[in-house]
Amino acid sequence: MGADRVGGVRRPVRAVVYAACGVVLLAGCASMPDSGDLRDVESTPRQDSQLRVFAMPPPEDAQPREIVQGFLEALTSDDPQYATARQYLTGTASERWRPEQSTTVLAGDIHVDSTTGHETSHDSSDDYAFTLTGEKVALVDAQQSYTPMRGTYSQPVHLTRDKKSGQWRIDVLPPGVVMGQSDFQRNYMSVNKYYFASNTWADSATSATAVADPVFVRRRVDAMTQVVRSLLSGPTGWLEPAVSSSFPAGTELRRGVTSLAPDDQNRLTVPLNEKASGVGREKCREMATQLLFTLQNLTPTVDTVTLQRADGGTLCSLEEDQTEAVATRGSVKGPDYLYFVDDKQRLVRIGVTATSAEPVPGALGEGVQKLQAAAVSWDERTAAGVGDDGKSLFVGSLAAGGALDAPVLLSQGKAEGERLTVPSWDARGDLWVADRDPARPRLVVLEQGGGQPLDVRVPGLKGRVDAVRVAADGVRIALVVRAENGSRSLLIGRIERDDKAGDRPVVSVRELRSAAPELENVTAMSWAGDSRLVVAGREQQGVQTMRYVQVDGSTPEGPPPAALTGVLSIAAAEDDRSPLVAYSSEDGIVRLSSGAQWQKVIKEGLAPVYPG
Known part of the structure; x- marks a missing residue:
């Protein structure tokens, strides 16, 4: 270069x-x-x-x-x-x-x-x-x-x-x-700092949800110490309203500490000032988890973090394999299956590396209600399907014998492209979908996949939401927004919930920002990591492309996905060990493993998705 x-x-x-x-x-x-x-x-x-x-x-x-x-x-x-x-x-x-x-x-x-x-x-x-x-x-x-x-x-x-x-x-x-x-x-290089979602918790009552906060540090100027100082200083302004840090306010490195480096056992000792001296064991373990998540991609690697008090005493130590008991990340657990709609318009699933598919258990896999798209919850126990007319949204259990109830949402859009988008599940078990009806365009969320839909406030939105994908952390949401001139851009918003406003929470998506400013017409997108998405679209010069982008609009290091024509939808797991999957108008459903070329999975199928 x-x-x-x-x-x-x-x-x-x-x-x-x-x-x-x-x-x-x-x-x-x-x-x-x-x-x-x-x-x-x-x-x-x-x-x-x-x-x-x-x-x-x-x-x-x-x-x-x-x-x-x-x-x-x-x-x-x-x-x-x-x-x-x-x-x-x-x-x-x-x-x-x-x-x-x-x-x-x-x-x-x-x-x-x-x-x-x-x-x-x-x-x-x-x-x-x-x-x-x-x-x-x-x-x-x-x-x-x-x-x-x-x-x-x-x-x-x-x-x-x-x-x-x-x-x-x-x-x-x-x-x-x-x-x-x-x-x-x-x-410079991009590094994810990690904080905890303020209003999103994982299945375990004792386990918080970690949220990535990307920052840029100087690559060869003691990056490890830079990153630790940045983590201690708190989240960036854009993310701060939706997350919290377990480090007490004012926590810094102990006076006189100018550089940090792990020992020959990959243990990093972090001496802190007096602001952190009074924290308890559980809070200290949360602090150590934030550090381990943050330092995982730096070299040399860190397997254990020891936090010290201002007087030199030990606050706590935590090993990398102990972090799962403290907090969860979307990129840690790989999906069990890839899901898509087959030629009989049923929801089917296939092992991540398998070659044959089977209908999912429950009503959505029986074909009684024909589908055009679907989404599967993070725990892979529930699915939502959009009916073949695009007007109806159904939710059903992925368990044998599960019945299919009446639609949880109906669109009044007159044309096929003016109805419901593909839905998306967040970490709370809530279901998000956009209605593209020109008479009433809106973004809605259904708590636990049912009940009365909540209209989501999106201040500053200019255009109509054409696609929705919620991050595994439940704090950030990716939207493809169609402007009046027909261009489609990828925007990232911060999800905020106000549970004190009345009987029902007020849900907002705030401070939309561009994640792919070089693309003027985004055709497909999916989360592909803690702070990364994969996007297909047209560049400003009119060239079709597929690339990875960061939530802050920067370009991550590494090669883009291999070229693929006619991409209509993309599915990527937040665990980057799972293959990238796409639906192409020319080749059907195809799969791309690391270091390989695109391979056909099945010709007669569409709308592939991983959980989320």
């Missing part, structure tokens, strides 16, 4: 240091070499964890443009505190600059446009100005939360010449950090 260039000009030299001490660069190796050759670096492979990049300080008598380019280059280095970047600033500017405030990501080149004077050492002026421009892609805020952005980036940079030394330095600069997209992908 090519590094972004500054202003279309070859960038200043920066030093590359290889880790001679192992995969992770040890402290003894993390220094500038005092001998050997230096070379230009135009491209830095982000997958090479043994590569550290350090910026060069400003050269003697560097001209204004060189200073600006050198500063921008220094922002992309692996310097923990940006010490080298600060050498390009005046003392006052360095004191005021807060690189942790934000990171602005641009699509490609950062253009350095001169706005005053001439760039020569003979210029008698002691000040000089540039404008940095580019096309915005995203902003990572002070909470390390990623938000897709569009529009033109334009920020002034002013330089002054020191009267004593005669050296140019920057005294006015943009807020935070700015870099191109490829440098961002090389420097």
